[in-house]
């Protein structure tokens with residue numbers, strides 16, 4: 415059952431006394447998707463520990479199974495026997511990616527060049543999101559595309575008999591587009607080139623190299639990256655331990671900063687520089703975040719974070735930082751609501767095409783909870799109230815609309831933990847797409863969050 419059919423599960427968060435504890439955040443969503451995909455494609459048996467068992471990632475696993483990979487769970491490990499590069503099977507039914515842009519767009523690249531039909535479907539949120547950004551480069555490789563108006567789902571792809579490699583300059587800052595082109599290149603003879611003017615998360619490049627793909631990355635003096643991948647090579651199974659997701663970490667982290675007398679340690683957090691923009695920004699705002707035991711694990715930087723309540727001050731968040739914190743703006747806007755002075759966030763155009771139009775969803779949610787903010791076409795400014803006085807819902811009717819967007823739901827629940835009045839969200843069921851443990855983990859730290867019954 416997709417989220418379109420699941421009844422909404424409203425929830426409310428109320429002012430909490432203090433958050434205390436030591437937690438381990440579930441695995442990174444980006445790395446988990448790619449672990450299932452590359453393991454499903456490689457020769458041999460890939461073992462994954464720490465995989466995020468959220469709905470988004472599970473849907474990617476089901477898609478890989480539908481295309482021939484064998485996936486099973488043994489104790490804590492996921493064990494995958496891959497089909498071999500170039501050997502995916504035609505799925506018998508449409509692949510349903512639920513709410514997941516990453517699963518859907520990367521798999522379009524992975525299977526698009528194959529000479530058979532593959533149909534992609536998703537929930538109401540995913541069906542509203544633009545797919546042209548991935549379909550355009552696939553068309554250049556010779557892939558036939560059948561889609562609804564405006565390149566929305568459902569989409570059916572059929573690869574050509576002789577796919578051609580392309581050189582593609584990614585027109586927007588998007589790791590999903592970069593990755594889809596590279597994954598398509600895996601099954602195309604010759605060298606596929608991706609030019610990335612603005613660096614985005616680099617998990618695809620790193621992990622493909624780890625699986626043995628012939629891939630090189632060159633960074634120009636101007637920061638422009640050129641990634642070249644030799645197609646039709648062999649991928650070899652790997653052992654993967656997925657580090658904790660910095661995007662999920664953002665919620666208990668901001669909550670601990672905002673709720674007075676809090677002291678929370680978060681273990682095993684991925685600290686890849688393409689993902690740490692939020693931590694940097696919060697530190698600039700005066701956040702007390704201690705980075706403990708920074709280390710390498712499985713080719714990635716990880717660390718433990720000790721977070722204590724802090725008085726925050728508004729800052730300007732530069733546009734060029736957006737790719738390294740793209741999923742964290744909703745919760746940053748919540749942090750800014752409790753900061754002294756104004757926070758201005760720029761370069762936010764990509765927020766309009768996430769699970770919801772996050773710029774507008776955040777601005778509406780802040781407004782109904784008494785926050786003074788301004789929404790621009792690609793920017794947001796927030797004027798905070800350090801004591802949280804007057805913030806929160808003044809009536810039962812002031813319910814944040816979450817639009818099937820997990821990050822909107824979690825961000826506003828965090829807001830309610832430090833506001834004078836409770837904060838209500840119209841749905842919390844969607845949180846299971848990326849962070850099924852969110853409620854238990856937060857309430858375990860002392861957060862007052864109640865799940866209500868469906869409102870009429």
Ligand SMILES: O=C(O)C1=C[C@@H](OP(=O)(O)O)[C@@H](O)[C@H](O)C1
Pocket residue numbers: 443444445515516587588589590591593615740741764
């Ligand atoms: O490649 C990835 O794993 C992701 C890339 C980002 O999307 P875009 O590529 O659309 O920026 C991010 O928002 C998403 O949560 C995960």
Ligand SMILES: C=C(OP(=O)(O)O)C(=O)O
Pocket residue numbers: 513514515516517741768769821848
């Ligand atoms: C944008 C997100 O994910 P996706 O694009 O995979 O749906 C997210 O998790 O915030």
